[in-house]
Amino acid sequence: MATDDLMSRALAALDEVDGPMSVEVIHRLVDVGAATDPMTITEVADLLDMSPHTLRYYERIGLVEVARDASGHRSYDAQAVRRLVFLTRMRLSGMAMRDLQHYMRLADEGDDTVPERLDLLLEHRDTIRRQLKELTLSLAATEYKIATYGGHTGPSSAGQA
Amino acid sequence: MATDDLMSRALAALDEVDGPMSVEVIHRLVDVGAATDPMTITEVADLLDMSPHTLRYYERIGLVEVARDASGHRSYDAQAVRRLVFLTRMRLSGMAMRDLQHYMRLADEGDDTVPERLDLLLEHRDTIRRQLKELTLSLAATEYKIATYGGHTGPSSAGQA
C-alpha cells in the first residue's frame, strides 16, 4: 500500500531535479556535430567534466584517435569530440571500458559491423533499464527510511520554503 | 524535437522491465522484519545475491554484527538480515562503503544520531535522483543511437511478438 505511494513519488521526483540541464545535455549529445573548431585538451576536459589525464588515458587505450597540431599538442576535431561525448554517456551509464573498447574497435572497422554494434547497444539499453529499476527501488527505500525518521519528503534537501 | 519523444519513451520503459520483481523486492525490504528464524551465511548470501565471502567482509569492516551458533558458525538474526538488506539497497544505489560505515556507526550509537542519519539519507536521496537523471539521459542517447542504426525500439531486445 504505502509502497505504491512511495514509488509514485519516486518516479514523480524525476522531473524535479535541475530541469533545464537535461535539455542542454542531450542537445550537447546531438548538436556538437556540425561546425566546431578543433579544441584543446583542457577545453574538451572542461566540456566533458573530466581531467586531461583521463582524456589521454582514453586515447592511450584506443578509445579515440586524436590529431596533433604543429607543436605536438592534441587537437580534438568535431568527430573526436562527438565520440568522447558518446563515450562519457556510455561510461556514465556503467558500460565497462572493455566493452567500449570493443565497440570502438568495431566502429573503426566500418559499416560492416553495424549489426554487431546494434546488438551491443540493445544489450546496454536493457542494462540501463535494469539499473533504472534498481535505482528507483533504492529511491523508494531511501524515502521510506527518511519518512520513518520523520524527514520531510520534498523535492530537495536544500533551500526549501 | 525527437529528443522529447525519446525521453518519453525512455521514461515509459521503466514500467516494462520485469514487472513482478519490483514488488517482491520492495516487500523484501519491508517485510523481512517480523518473525524469521536465524539464517546461515549461505542462506543470506542467496537471499541477497552476494557471496559468503562478501558477507564476511561486510562484518569484518564493521557494517554488521553477527552472532555465532554453538559450533562457531554465523547465525544471522532478523535484525542482521534487515540491516544487510538495507546495506545492499544503499550499495546498489552507489553509496560508498565508507559512508555506510559512517551511517552504521551512527546507527549503533543510538537514537541521538537520528538527525545526522537523516541528513545522510537526504543527501543520498538527492544523489540517487541525479543518477536517475543521468541514466535516463543515457537511455535516451542509447535509443537515439539504436534508431540511427535502424534498430527497432521495442520494450526489450529479446523474445518479442
Add this chain to the structure above:
DNA sequence: GCTTGCGTTCGAGTGCGCTCGAACTCCTAG
C-alpha cells in the same frame, strides 16, 4: 634570454570493493 604556463610521454601508484586460497574445525552419514 629567461620565466611562466600549457602541453607532452612514460611508467608507476591509488582507492575501491571485493575475491580468493590456505589451513583449520566441526558435524553428519555411511
Add this chain to the structure above:
DNA sequence: CTAGGAGTTCGAGCGCACTCGAACGCAAGC
C-alpha cells in the same frame, strides 16, 4: 572410524578506472 561438506580466520591478491609525478618541449611575454 572415516570421509565429506559446510563453515571458520587470516592475509594477500585482483580488476577496474583512473590519477599522478617526473622529466621534458615549445612558444609568448616581460
